[in-house]
Amino acid sequence: MANGISSAVSNSKVEAAIANLNQATLERPPGTTSDLVKRLFSRGEAFDTEGFITFFTDTPVYQFGNFEVCLDKAAIKKSAEAFFSQISAVYHDIKMIREIEDVVFVEMDVIYWRKDGSVVRLPCCDIFRVEGDKFSELRIFMDVNPVFNPRTFVPESASIFTINQGKKLASLHTMRKHFAEHPEGKRRVEAGFAPKWSIDGPKWSIGKEELNLSEQLEAVVQLSGFVLNEDWEQVKHFLTDDIFYKVGSSEPVYGKQAVVNFLSSMFANTAKFTGHEIRKIWHESGIIVVEMDAKYITVQDKRHLTIACCDIYRMRGNQVSEWRVYADILPFYQGKPQEQPTQTNGNGNKYFSSVDSQQ
Numbered sequence: 001m002a003n004g005i006s007s008a009v010s011n012s013k014v015e016a017a018i019a020n021l022n023q024a025t026l027e028r029p030p031g032t033t034s035d036l037v038k039r040l041f042s043r044g045e046a047f048d049t050e051g052f053i054t055f056f057t058d059t060p061v062y063q064f065g066n067f068e069v070c071l072d073k074a075a076i077k078k079s080a081e082a083f084f085s086q087i088s089a090v091y092h093d094i095k096m097i098r099e100i101e102d103v104v105f106v107e108m109d110v111i112y113w114r115k116d117g118s119v120v121r122l123p124c125c126d127i128f129r130v131e132g133d134k135f136s137e138l139r140i141f142m143d144v145n146p147v148f149n150p151r152t153f154v155p156e157s158a159s160i161f162t163i164n165q166g167k168k169l170a171s172l173h174t175m176r177k178h179f180a181e182h183p184e185g186k187r188r189v190e191a192g193f194a195p196k197w198s199i200d201g202p203k204w205s206i207g208k209e210e211l212n213l214s215e216q217l218e219a220v221v222q223l224s225g226f227v228l229n230e231d232w233e234q235v236k237h238f239l240t241d242d243i244f245y246k247v248g249s250s251e252p253v254y255g256k257q258a259v260v261n262f263l264s265s266m267f268a269n270t271a272k273f274t275g276h277e278i279r280k281i282w283h284e285s286g287i288i289v290v291e292m293d294a295k296y297i298t299v300q301d302k303r304h305l306t307i308a309c310c311d312i313y314r315m316r317g318n319q320v321s322e323w324r325v326y327a328d329i330l331p332f333y334q335g336k337p338q339e340q341p342t343q344t345n346g347n348g349n350k351y352f353s354s355v356d357s358q359q
Contacts, residue, residue, distance in 0.1 A: 034097045045195035061137040089113040089201030094174040104128040113201030117275030219318040232260045240321040247325040271296040288313040
């Protein structure tokens, strides 16, 4: 009899707990957990690890790919800090958020900007489980290894925005809109928690006027990544057959294969491109202008060079039909100053002559 009473009481408690959980689920307004996901992502994009962990229960399960599972907030914070220390910026390009009771599914591309200035876009699926207004579980399903190995080939078609016949859906720019339009997002920017992609990496503006990031600009970003990785077959996909390419005052180059030959020869024999720091991007329909510092290492004497340049891309669809690079590339061909012959000017002072040193 005692066991029967105990069992009845226990079952009663379980049923009450289930009823309370169901009631909480029913009372949660649609979109609440989706908003919670975006608010969490905003902490990640700002590298705000303290704010990030406040979205989890005290006994969470946090799994990122094949990394060690984190079972408390301190472990999540440590894991996030270690990861953020290895990148410059991150952006969650969300394709779909779906709520089913206390579970949220997110399908997206995650864009990472590496410390060397290169960028990689990786497909990802997140599954969140919610308790009240906190996440009790977050499992991140993706192959993040290309972030740490720039030589790993990631085809453009790997994007979750790729659909039938290789076409691509346009981005919804969900997280950019969050920072530009969401009351909390705007307050956090004002409080100093701006997303890192507005400070480093692409340095996107947060204002509404910049939200129309086009497929053309994304194509140029992808092109830059493939040039850095010297994946010449992929590079050609972003160039028209009759592309016009010109660097500084050098002779122009015509045709996609000629452009690839020019770049591959320069990287192999003169100076290897190692990354860039973008200062500003201007974009309007059909024209993209990029101001940046390009990083190189000379092949012969291993000098590290920073070349200030301005690239202008004229687009035909999502391919580059004209590419002009305005830069002084003379440093590629100059030796170290102490190795160059010296002459004296009219005042008797010595100066280095890069022209004479090449004659």
